[in-house]
């Protein structure tokens with residue numbers, strides 16, 4: 001039993017279910033319902049298998065350069081990792097080392113407290129208001145002394161996107177800590193805080209290929225920040241694992257970035273579907289915060305979240321439900337194809353009607 005006393009114990013993050021059965025409507029993990037850019041498929045056929053014996057480029061230069069061209073950010077201000085989860089975890093390791101608590105909302109991406117526990121970083125949850133909006137002023141250093149801030153914008157799982165001006169105030173009021181802005185869902189109609197990296201050296205903007213670029217399976221995430229900030233992250237990364245990005249993901253990521261027309265078209269389709277599903281859900285008696293993400297966080301006027309979740313599951317429609325404080329009556333419904341959403345809506349019409 002003695003060695004167990006020194007185990008680093010942690011209650012892990014629980015990802016949404018990935019059922020083996022293909023014959024379900026999968027609206028539970030915010031994946032893109034459309035395939036990646038067509039060029040990705042062509043390149044998969046042409047990947048040189050004999051190169052797989054070689055380590056990948058530890059600097060991930062081809063991908064960093066493609067991101068640099070696309071976002072007009074110098075390469076030394078870009079960090080890449082194995083999905084944004086890897087990028088965020090490296091950012092915690094690098095920047096969140098204070099005795100003061102890091103701050104994030106009580107309702108947000110449920111990985112934030114898991115990393116805090118894993119790295120033994122004290123943390124404090126700041127409650128969202130009754131409308132699930134962020135109380136920005138409570139994140140200011142003068143109001144809550146802190147060792148860092150992490151905010152998802154749009155916030156998950158509620159979907160609300162806040163203006164960059166409010167994000168900027170948090171960054172400006174925290175000159176002594178790093179503010180991480182997790183923009184996993186920014187491509188679905190929100191405004192990115194990316195320009196803030198030119199004015200502030202303490203803000204890190206994190207994005208991912210997993211949602212809007214339909215490449216969750218490739219595991220590609222990236223972040224932008226001041227040269228100094230990114231330099232510190234790279235030092236941590238090269239002290240942890242030099243070769244995080246594998247060869248295929250580097251090349252396929254570049255291919256995805258190149259096809260901007262396809263990317264924009266896919267995002268526009270998802271946004272259009274989301275907007276009409278909002279109307280249909282309202283007519284069925286659902287209420288929800290106004291989402292700028294690829295999901296809707298909805299609650300029904302009569303039926304509990306748990307009942308709906310289980311009923312939908314029985315009907316082979318998977319959505320996400322948390323049996324936790326404040327949100328147990330809500331379902332997080334990923335925006336699928338129009339056909340998938342039609343099936344969801346017609347099932348709900350029958351069930352609730």
Ligand SMILES: *Cc1c(COP(=O)(O)O)cnc(C)c1O
Nearest residue numbers: 083084085109156184208210221
């Ligand atoms: C999906 C998600 C991520 C992680 O995505 P990766 O697949 O690791 O890139 C990070 N933050 C939020 C808020 C997410 O919803």
